[in-house]
Amino acid sequence: MNYALIFKGHEFEYEIQAVVKIFIPRVRFQLCRDTEIPEAENQILTEYDKNKNLMHVDILLHDKKYTVSAPACAEKSGQEFQLCQMLYTGLQKLTGYQPPWGMLTGIRPVRKVLDLIGQGMTPDQACTELKQKYLISDKKLKLACDTALIQKEILPHSLKEIGLYISVPFCPTRCSYCSFVSHSIESAGNLIPEYVQKLCEEIKILGKLIEQYHLSVQSVYIGGGTPTAVSAGQLRQIMQAVQNYIDLSHAQEYTVEAGRADTITEEKLLVIKEMKADRISVNPQTLQDNVLKEIGRCHTARQAVEAFLLARKLGFDNINMDLIAGLPSDTFAGFSDTLEKVLSLSPDSITVHTLTLKRAGKLYHDEQYQNTEISEIEKMAEYSAEVLPKAGYRPYYLYRQKNTLGNLENVGYAKSGKENIYNILIMDDRQTILGAGCAASSKIITPDQNLTRVMNYKFPYEYIHRFEELMTKKQQIAQELEKLT
Ligand code: SF4
Structure with a gap:
């Protein structure tokens, strides 16, 4: 079955496509502009007829038709929204679907x-x-x-309070849904020693910038990938560089995203503790063994629980657990069972993601997974929003991503006082974050609320071999930081 999307007399293509995706996700549309007339079984036409000052939407979808016209709104800035709204109403009528986030397509x-x-x-x-x-x-x-x-x-008030992100882009194996730049140890393990060495150099450089511009580090987040995928010695090297070069005297939180249970050992947890990180994540994503297997994780539910209990035994009193709604072969019963088991462990925060299918993930290309039952996933997200507050967890950060099943959301829930500032900052764009490591970005927010993003190289190989060039980017960061003084 083929699909065409026709734009006539306007340039609102991005938003129009976003609205269409709410109702018809993961379908590739032939995009046609103005005079091109396609021959497709399913067609959506959006038009702004400037001569007649009319907005027009014409939909033919699975043999059902919908047509509407209306005088164009006088304000130019309102015309895009008007056309999107007309399209949204038509698609809602034809599909009968009530999107939980309505026609809000933004991620924040x-x-x-x-x-x-x-x-x-x-x-x-x-x-x-x-x-x-x-x-x-x-x-x-x-x-x-x-x-x-x-x-x-919770949000910080001073632009001089910043977050620091450190990227360790390695994982034991690659999960089937993963779209991050993370590399499996098998394919890129030989790069780790040199990567760690360069990363420590970069941390030192950032430390100097932080000192020079009198910034105060409020939160540190070592993420990835899976930071505990490297050896205990390499983890110590990275965290020692943080200790040596970053003034942590004002830091309110220091997180290591331990992540996967198959990488968490007592030795690594002791390094994390000794190096004064006070929050870790143990991320099972699900506690259903069949689902763990399906997504390519090499650990069992039991191992995830044991990793959590070990961390508790060693004195970690701020542990997050990540879950994902909508994983392949999971069901509502499986998801609610996972949630109950996680709640019985009483972690300090629980983050509930909804599965996002991105082209870079293997799962995106899996035919079998194209017709996932969205209502089942909506039930999972709703169930979390109902059960977690009753168990004493408050939602403290929320964001949406493109291509998330059901256009749903990711929500961080935490017990009072255990909210993670970094997680809020990364979505809020109100405060500067400096990033070290490959695929990390630094974003600098100036007093006039201008945001400048400086990206590091994406892949470890590039990061290592173009490290000197990367350092010129630090000059750009310095120029922006100058504005904060
Ligand atoms: S653990 Fe996370 S970063 Fe690593 S492969 Fe799985 S989804 Fe990707």
């Missing part, structure tokens, strides 16, 4: 709530405004609003 719903509150609205007024504009469901609005209010309490 919480930011929208915070912006409206910042303009003087009460949280209720902000929710009413967003509901009217984007047709968001009450449950999702409540989730966004609750999250915004908690973030308001």
